Amino acid sequence: MQSEKQYLSQYNINDFERPSVTTDIAAFMIRSEETDNYKRDSENRLSILLVKRGVHPYKDCWALPGGFLKPDETVEECALREITEETNVTPVALLPIGVFSEPGRDPRGWIISNAFFSVITEESVKQVGGDDAADAQWFDVFFEQENNGDYHLSLSLRGSTGSESVKLDSILKKERTKFGKNTFMIKDSGGLAFDHAGIIAAAVSLLRNYAQDFNTIFDFLPEKFTLNEVQKVQETILNTTILPANFRRKINDYVIETDEYTQGAGHRPARLYRRGH
Amino acid sequence: MQSEKQYLSQYNINDFERPSVTTDIAAFMIRSEETDNYKRDSENRLSILLVKRGVHPYKDCWALPGGFLKPDETVEECALREITEETNVTPVALLPIGVFSEPGRDPRGWIISNAFFSVITEESVKQVGGDDAADAQWFDVFFEQENNGDYHLSLSLRGSTGSESVKLDSILKKERTKFGKNTFMIKDSGGLAFDHAGIIAAAVSLLRNYAQDFNTIFDFLPEKFTLNEVQKVQETILNTTILPANFRRKINDYVIETDEYTQGAGHRPARLYRRGH
DNA sequence: CAAATAGTGTCTCTAAGACAATATCAC
């Protein structure tokens, strides 16, 4: 009879073939954009971070940031390490999306990916400043179901001086397996690397679920905010509108008043709040 | 300048260290138990499938069924293969719980596990019959938060003639990471192998979320069922009670009437329904 | 003052919880 110690000393983990394991991170940020009317508040855009691949495969294609899992870390630590390396910013949320393990999803071989959902505040990115690296850019996100049932994911990079604009249009089909799992099948990747169009579709779906909950909304905002700012973030993510009076009633239990007010907005000042709870 | 083809031909995937990848499946079933009162309906118990390990490590401990991922399959296919091998039954639901990758979670080395949630009907298990193998057993599940905030997971196997009863009591602490993820930290594994106590706690939590939705409830039931059966399954999973009148009103939109009725129950016959939608 | 956001009050409709009442079966 073998003891556990004896068994483990003889156990050879190399007897079985093993996959490489990566993490890919769908990092979202709400970007506010000034309007030309001094009275009107800035407009929000939901954006996602993509990196331009410098090496094969999918060289010069846009992809989610990510990298290989190391032996001494969890997949969560790996995702945090990768997104922090890429942005120089610590995210405020980092949650699992799922595992993508379809054989053949990566031309380099047997590689399975753990996808993560992440939230980054515009405030923190502005502090870091150096968003000049052309290989990492925030793309505006558009994601809606078409009349024919397919989903259209459109990611667009506004061209600035010296760089041209990019627009990636993917078509996906939502499929429900016999066992209840929903996945987005890629009908047209729109130029995105690997199966990242499907991962991003899953990420946006997840975000829209999370965004029913105010705590996820607060993650996108600075410490102090107006109620209208919260409302606009939720409306941007869910692509809906809600009457301000009703929104105030709903959110009232989740926030704490401060004595501070906004200034110089061209209209009545608004009270600032902090997250409650 | 290299072409993609040249690049891939030179690419050696063995340059990086790789983990072994497994799946573990938390398979749930609702078991009904006859009462001694002929008028009273049978009582339900939520149960989970555990297997007794025949090899080191954790030899003779109870564990979730599962196994190693093969190169030509997805993690979902692996989970389906493993649970089908173990029970000879095709599950009606199979959904991801999450990835468990804490270094040191497996004494054999670097092994990360993809956990799955699965539902199996009592009907299908009864058809297979041969549940005699002593190494795979359905344990009754009890999972509640204690007064001190810790969670108590208790799995019990009712002893039948020739086999003794088993009771595994785990203590877990729910922790929320800085980034919003909830995990169950194991304070006392209660004798369960590996980190499976934490996986089961996550699985039961997930089940209780899913069970708000009638579609998951229907998965536990045969094709035709009474409304009271649906109610009892939901009550068993969520550990709550609800007034029958209110339950009927809620579920009404999700079911379709048949012309059949139950018989010989010692009380008024109940109409059978099918899942709607 | 015009246009924009800030903030309050109120009406209606719906969904959920509580509970009363009646129906029907096997023993």
Place this chain on the structure above:
DNA sequence: GTGATATTGTCTTAGAGACACTATTTG
């Protein structure tokens, strides 16, 4: 008949949506 579940109806309350109205700021 008794005790169990089956089934319907109604009262009350909480929350969401719609909308009217007032308040305050800057060019």
